[in-house]
Structures are given as C-alpha cells and as structure tokens.
Amino acid sequence: MGEPVVETTPIPGLLVVRLDVREDARGWFKENWQREKMLALGLPDFGPVQNNVSFNADRGATRGIHTEPWDKFVSVATGRIFGAWVDLREGATFGTTFHLELDPAVAVFVPRGVGNSYQTLEDGVAYTYLVNDYWRPGTSYPALDLADPTVAIPWPIPLEECEISEKDRHNPALDQVTPMAPKKTLIIGSQGQLGRALQVDYPDADCVDLAELDVTDPAAVAAWPWHDYALVLNAAAYTAVDAAETPEGRRTAWAANAAAPATLARLSDEHGFTLVHYSSEYVFDGTRPEHVEDEPLSPLGVYAQTKAAGDLGVGTATRHYLVRTSWVIGEGNNFVRTMQRLAEQGVSPDVVSDQVGRLTFTNELVRATRHLVDSRAEHGTYHVSNAGPAMSWADIAGTVFELCGRSPDDVRPITTEQYAAGRATAPRPASSTMAMAKIAASGFVARDQLDALRDYLQAGMRP
Incomplete structure (x- = not known):
C-alpha cells in the first residue's frame, strides 16, 4: 500500500x-x-x-x-x-x-x-x-x-x-450559537503542597480532595463525569513514610498510592484524558548514585512499595506522564520551613548527612508539568527536581541557617542510623539524586535548587 x-x-x-x-x-x-x-x-x-x-x-x-x-x-x-x-x-x-x-x-x-x-x-x-x-x-x-x-x-x-x-x-x-468550551482540567489532591501550587498555574481547573472525590471508592469513581476532562493531574498521595509501616497506614498507603493510580490509568484509556501522576525516588533503594527513568524498581519500605506499584499501574495508560520527584518543598509544613523556624528560635538541630539528593520546589514541578503537557512531549516517565549538585539534608539545613543569619556549623550532622535509634522509622534510600537528561532533551531547563531556596525563604515560605 x-x-x-x-x-x-x-x-x-x-x-x-x-x-x-x-x-x-x-x-x-x-x-x-x-x-x-x-x-x-x-x-x-x-x-x-x-x-x-x-x-x-x-x-x-x-x-x-x-x-x-x-x-x-x-x-x-x-x-x-x-x-x-x-x-x-x-x-x-x-x-x-x-x-x-x-x-x-x-x-x-x-x-x-x-x-x-x-x-x-x-x-x-x-x-x-x-x-x-x-x-x-x-x-x-x-x-x-x-x-x-x-x-x-x-x-x-x-x-x-x-x-x-x-x-x-x-x-x-x-x-x-453558544461556542463549545474546551474540555477541563481536574486536580486531584488539591489541598496538598503540590495541589495548591498546581492551582496557581491551572486557575480554571476543577479541584478536588478526598472529601469531594475518593478515587478508592468505586461508587464515587463511577459517578464522576470523567468524559468532561482532557487532563487529570493526580497530586494525591499518602506520604507518611513511617506511618505506612503500621497496619492502618499500610492499608491506606496501598489504597491511595497503588489502587487509586491504577484506577485513574484505566479511566484515562476509557475516557481519553491525559493523566499526570507524581511519584517518588523512594521507588529505588538508593544504592545507585543517580537514578534514571528505566532503572529497575527496588523499593525498600511499605510507602516505597506502594509508590512503585502505582508507577506500574500508571504505566499502563496510553496517555500518561509519570513524574518522579524528590524532596518536595512548597506551601505548608516541610523540611525547609522547619529548619528556618529552628534557626530563628536559636535551636541547633541534628540532621542526617548520609542521605543525598536535590530539593524540588513545587513551582518547579508545576513548570515541568506545564512543559510536558503543553509541548506534547512523548508520553512516559520523567524525573524532575531542581538542578545543582546533590546535597545532604545536613548540607541543606546548613544553607538555610546561613541564609537566616546563623552559622551553618550550628547544624550537627548525624548518620541515618543515629537518627533512627529508638524510633520506629521506615528505611530510606541513601541516594535520592535523579538524572534529568530525559526531560532536558525535551527542552526543559531546570532551575538551580539554591537559587530557588533563596527566593523561597525571601518570599516568606511561599512556593
């Protein structure tokens, strides 16, 4: 032919x-x-x-x-x-x-x-x-x-x-004639750090949290008008890493992080919308210094296992962007906010120094989302964080202290083992650093994490 x-x-x-x-x-x-x-x-x-x-x-x-x-x-x-x-x-x-x-x-x-x-x-x-x-x-x-x-x-x-x-x-x-409006955007998990940031860039989106739409509830899913949407941004997740190791936390984590994304993937194919789902570097065990998109999954704890299962489910959708990210910082309680508060209160904290990675500010994650969707980049998995050399949590805490007028030496570095002593904690990857060559090849230029951190602190903890 x-x-x-x-x-x-x-x-x-x-x-x-x-x-x-x-x-x-x-x-x-x-x-x-x-x-x-x-x-x-x-x-x-x-x-x-x-x-x-x-x-x-x-x-x-x-x-x-x-x-x-x-x-x-x-x-x-x-x-x-x-x-x-x-x-x-x-x-x-x-x-x-x-x-x-x-x-x-x-x-x-x-x-x-x-x-x-x-x-x-x-x-x-x-x-x-x-x-x-x-x-x-x-x-x-x-x-x-x-x-x-x-x-x-x-x-x-x-x-x-x-x-x-x-x-x-x-x-x-x-x-x-009343002109036909375009299909809409839906933000799921709209009240979290990322969900609130997505609302800024998608001001006309329908925004729902668990109270409005529980994707783990079959009746709620069946009643929702999915055919009204061209784009669904799933920012909902169970993120209590340590609590996920408990019986109740384990059930909730599997429902929110694994079953719900798989349901959205099925709905994406059924109704033709593009699904953007946000995942975590926790799907890797952290034994490699830098993680690429096609690295075999190797989750450590329950939270990590549920996120990995969610990745597999989302990957079945024809039109999907699976965005893996790390160390997310936005509006609300987070590591940077805690370190700023401690610096202002004169506290000298112990901070883990043998886990390394890069911060990801929510506005950077939203900007990457916009880039993928608007440029119609090839569907699939992308790693996204801010740019710059990998740093430890202690390094980042020291930088926050310095930007707040304290000496970075006021942050005492400790090991993960020392931090976990006497606590019920889930295992964490030693390296959370992700390679971003794939999204860079699509034309996205990531902003340096320290420049973003400086602006974040100067803006009064706004993302």
Missing part, C-alpha cells in the same frame, strides 16, 4: 487525509484507518471506540451542521459527498469554515467542537465515521443552520432541493 498524506486546513486540528486506494476489475481496497501510519503523519491518537455508517439513498441528502463533543474520523465507503466544517469552539477561529469533496480516497479528521456536515452528490452513498466517545442520552451540543449567511457554505445542490431533517431545518444562526 502507498502512504497516506495529511494536509492541514484553516480550521486548527481539522486534517485532510489522502488515502491510497487500490483498484482492479473486482473493485477497490483501502486502509481506511491505519493507526501506526496515521500517528507517524501527525494525526492524534484519538482512541476510537465506535464505528458508525450513515447510508444515504438519494443524491442531495444533507446532514448537519452538528458539533458533537468528541473527535471523529470521517470517510466515504461508496459514492461522493461535499463536506463542510465550521469551527464552533471558543476562541479566535470561531466561525472559520472549510469545505471539500470526498470520495473513497479522501478522509477528514474532525476535532471536538468543529461542526460537521455533508451533502451527497450521488445516490447510494455510505458515509462512515470513527468516534472516540459514546453517545449518551441527554447529550447536547451546538448546531448551526445549514443556510447561515455568515459562513455561506457553497452547497453544490441548492438546499431547497435537498432532503433535510426537520431538526436540521431549525438549527440556529451563528450569532445564536
């Missing part, structure tokens, strides 16, 4: 696909949808779930202009049509039109929110389309008058001579 050719149009996202049709004495054959080839040519991986066929007995049958809330890939099985499309999405291109004649050698990808219509140019036309969502009773969507003078579609056959449904004869004019 020959290769299909993709052409852009004045309507953003509306793509024309020239297909290779092979004919002989018996008839013809074409690859109507070939995912591998189509994706290589730039079509989105829109995940069709239904194939529909509209048969039109007579020349002049005219349907539309309909703006369903899903993507579709349209083509003709037999005959010829005149197709017309109108952008009915919110934004600067609202009202933009495009029209084209389609036969079996031409297909069109129609993005959500673009009005679709056609007129048959022959008898016995079979019009087919793949869609990536299911029709639901009560679903409403914009429609447009076929004869609207504003868009002025040049129908080859005058509309008064055509077969048109009664409903389509009463569709509104363009100035009466």
Whole structure:
C-alpha cells in the first residue's frame, strides 16, 4: 500500500487525509484507518471506540451542521459527498469554515467542537465515521443552520432541493450559537503542597480532595463525569513514610498510592484524558548514585512499595506522564520551613548527612508539568527536581541557617542510623539524586535548587 498524506486546513486540528486506494476489475481496497501510519503523519491518537455508517439513498441528502463533543474520523465507503466544517469552539477561529469533496480516497479528521456536515452528490452513498466517545442520552451540543449567511457554505445542490431533517431545518444562526468550551482540567489532591501550587498555574481547573472525590471508592469513581476532562493531574498521595509501616497506614498507603493510580490509568484509556501522576525516588533503594527513568524498581519500605506499584499501574495508560520527584518543598509544613523556624528560635538541630539528593520546589514541578503537557512531549516517565549538585539534608539545613543569619556549623550532622535509634522509622534510600537528561532533551531547563531556596525563604515560605 502507498502512504497516506495529511494536509492541514484553516480550521486548527481539522486534517485532510489522502488515502491510497487500490483498484482492479473486482473493485477497490483501502486502509481506511491505519493507526501506526496515521500517528507517524501527525494525526492524534484519538482512541476510537465506535464505528458508525450513515447510508444515504438519494443524491442531495444533507446532514448537519452538528458539533458533537468528541473527535471523529470521517470517510466515504461508496459514492461522493461535499463536506463542510465550521469551527464552533471558543476562541479566535470561531466561525472559520472549510469545505471539500470526498470520495473513497479522501478522509477528514474532525476535532471536538468543529461542526460537521455533508451533502451527497450521488445516490447510494455510505458515509462512515470513527468516534472516540459514546453517545449518551441527554447529550447536547451546538448546531448551526445549514443556510447561515455568515459562513455561506457553497452547497453544490441548492438546499431547497435537498432532503433535510426537520431538526436540521431549525438549527440556529451563528450569532445564536453558544461556542463549545474546551474540555477541563481536574486536580486531584488539591489541598496538598503540590495541589495548591498546581492551582496557581491551572486557575480554571476543577479541584478536588478526598472529601469531594475518593478515587478508592468505586461508587464515587463511577459517578464522576470523567468524559468532561482532557487532563487529570493526580497530586494525591499518602506520604507518611513511617506511618505506612503500621497496619492502618499500610492499608491506606496501598489504597491511595497503588489502587487509586491504577484506577485513574484505566479511566484515562476509557475516557481519553491525559493523566499526570507524581511519584517518588523512594521507588529505588538508593544504592545507585543517580537514578534514571528505566532503572529497575527496588523499593525498600511499605510507602516505597506502594509508590512503585502505582508507577506500574500508571504505566499502563496510553496517555500518561509519570513524574518522579524528590524532596518536595512548597506551601505548608516541610523540611525547609522547619529548619528556618529552628534557626530563628536559636535551636541547633541534628540532621542526617548520609542521605543525598536535590530539593524540588513545587513551582518547579508545576513548570515541568506545564512543559510536558503543553509541548506534547512523548508520553512516559520523567524525573524532575531542581538542578545543582546533590546535597545532604545536613548540607541543606546548613544553607538555610546561613541564609537566616546563623552559622551553618550550628547544624550537627548525624548518620541515618543515629537518627533512627529508638524510633520506629521506615528505611530510606541513601541516594535520592535523579538524572534529568530525559526531560532536558525535551527542552526543559531546570532551575538551580539554591537559587530557588533563596527566593523561597525571601518570599516568606511561599512556593
């Protein structure tokens, strides 16, 4: 088979696909949808779930202009049509039109929110389309008058001579159409350090915490309108590393860190949204000085094991960004805030010196998220932290003391073993340092952790 050719149009996202049709004495054959080839040519991986066929007995049958809330890939099985499309999405291109004649050698990808219509140019036309969502009773969507003078579609056959449904004869004019809003963003775990930072960069997102949406509750998951979202940011996690070793903590950690992400991965494929999930360097045992994305998982304690299980679950989703990070600092209680308070109170703390890594400020993590999503980076796993040489907790504490006007020598370095003496603590990786070559290759430049730390302290502990 020959290769299909993709052409852009004045309507953003509306793509024309020239297909290779092979004919002989018996008839013809074409690859109507070939995912591998189509994706290589730039079509989105829109995940069709239904194939529909509209048969039109007579020349002049005219349907539309309909703006369903899903993507579709349209083509003709037999005959010829005149197709017309109108952008009915919110934004600067609202009202933009495009029209084209389609036969079996031409297909069109129609993005959500673009009005679709056609007129048959022959008898016995079979019009087919793949869609990536299911029709639901009560679903409403914009429609447009076929004869609207504003868009002025040049129908080859005058509309008064055509077969048109009664409903389509009463569709509104363009100035009466309510534009289709884009799908939304959902932030899960919105009240944590990272969740609050994500809200700053995604101010229009729907924000939920456990009280509004418990992803471990099957009934709550089933009732939630997941098809309304294009992007789900899962910042929810059980992060009490030591408490996860207890019977109650163990159950909670497995539900929140393993089962919930796996559920979101399934929902991502079912509803077509992109899932961003945040994980931890704890999925590694810390025996390597620097961790790369494809390093085999080797979790130590219960918390680490649940995060590793969550990574495996998220990895099953077609559209996912698994963002592993370390030593997160944002708004609320955290290590840096504690060290600043101790410095101001004149306390000289004991701080572990044999665990090394890099700080990750929440605004840096949000910036990396924005980069991955907006640049449409390849889906998969990425390591993210602030940049700079690896430091120990004691090194960071000393730097905080110095920035607060205290001597860094007022911080007494101790070993992990000394810190754990007499305490019920979970094992921790000795090295939390993560390689960031992968996200750097996508164009992201991480900010140095010490520059970020200085600004963080000067801003009064704001992320």
